[in-house]
Structures are given as C-alpha cells and as structure tokens.
Amino acid sequence: MQRVLLVEDHAAFRQALALLFDAEPGFEVVGQAGTLKEARRVALRAEPRLTLGIIDLDLPDGDGSELIRELRRRNPEFAALVLTASLDRAEHARAVEAGAAGVLHKSAEVDEILDAARRLAAGEQLMSPQEVSEMIRLAGRSREEERLLRENAARLTPREREVLQALAEGLSNREIAERLHMSVDTERTHMVNILNKLGAHSRLQALVLAARAGAVRLGGG
Secondary structure (H helix, E strand, O other): OEEEEEEOOOHHHHHHHHHHHHOOOOEEEEEEEOOHHHHHHHHHHHOOOOOEEEEOOEEOOEEHHHHHHHHHHHOOOOEEEEEEOOOOHHHHHHHHHHOOOEEEEOOOOHHHHHHHHHHHHOOOOOOOHHHHHHHHHHHHHHHHHHHHHHHHHHOOOHHHHHHHHHHHOOOOHHHHHHHOOOOHHHHHHHHHHHHHHHOOOOHHHHHHHHHHOOOOOOOOO
C-alpha cells in the first residue's frame, strides 16, 4: 500500500487528487496540506508511513523543493512527484536536485499522473540518469546566475533604485525626471548605467531583473 501525502495550495485541485488516489488500488491518502508549514506538521504525524508525495512547488509560504529535501533526508525511500503549473525549467531542476523523482505539469492527463505514481510505487525511475544529471547541472547554473544578479543589483546606487522604482510604477522617462527633479538627459544616463550594471537590453528587462534581485517592488508602493 502506497501512503500518499498531497501538498497543493488549491484546495479543490488537491481534493480532486485525493479522490483520484483513494479510488486507485494500492494507494491511500494519509495527509493533505496547502502550505509548507502545514505539510511539515502533517508529515510528522504521518511518518514513518509516508511512501509517496505529490507536491506543488509554488506554495504560499515557500518552495515545495524544501519539503522534498527534508522528507528525503529523513527517509531516502520516500518518493516525490512534483505536480506544478510552473514552466520554469530551472525551478524543476532545483526540485530534482532536492530529490524529486519526476516533474509533471498540472495540465497532465489523469492517466499520466496515475501512471507516474504506479511506476514510482513499483520502484521504477521516471527519469534517466542522464536527465537527472542535466537537471542538476541546470540547477547549479541557475544558482550561479541568481548570485551574479544579486551582486550586480547591489552595485545600483540609491538614485538608480529610485529611477527603477518609478519605472515600476509605470512612469515615463519624462515623468520619472519630473518626480526625481532631474533632466530627461540625466534620467537617460541613469538608465544606461542601470542597463549596464544589470546586463539588460531594455528597460523592461532591467525592471524584471531588478525585481528578481529584490531591488525594486513591482506595482509600486
């Protein structure tokens, strides 16, 4: 009997999965959670009976990869299948690096989800060693890119951050100049410096990169 933990913040989707697995011979849902905090509490109650986790990555209070790493550390036999709406391969790679046996998109057919769960229950591998190795390399590159981005963002001056924040609020270059009491030419100079520091090719890309690094708040405020 495979004892399943479901971790998914959308209750309706999670409950549908629970019905699906409870109706499948050889599977029993022994715990459900919508957040990392709740999942940790439920997992502690259910252990050592847990054998399989169906885990989302984008949870309200963190990354599901953290939970996979923790559960695998406590029980190396625990198998985790990621079921996510994310299309970010770097995010998938981090989950595999944490110990996930496979990643499926939430648009996957019911039969595909069940087939993956059955294969894990039978001790089969969902990914080849080559695929796992490539995912781990991708996760490493992703971490290095994020580190470089944070370092580049740290080079932004307070004035450049003000320009970016005004841009995030939807202001034009002329409106930014007026708000910050500078000429349009000075605003453009600041923007050129921002682009160079972040390695961006447009204002929009600079804004996205700065937001990822935590240097600006999208939506203003």
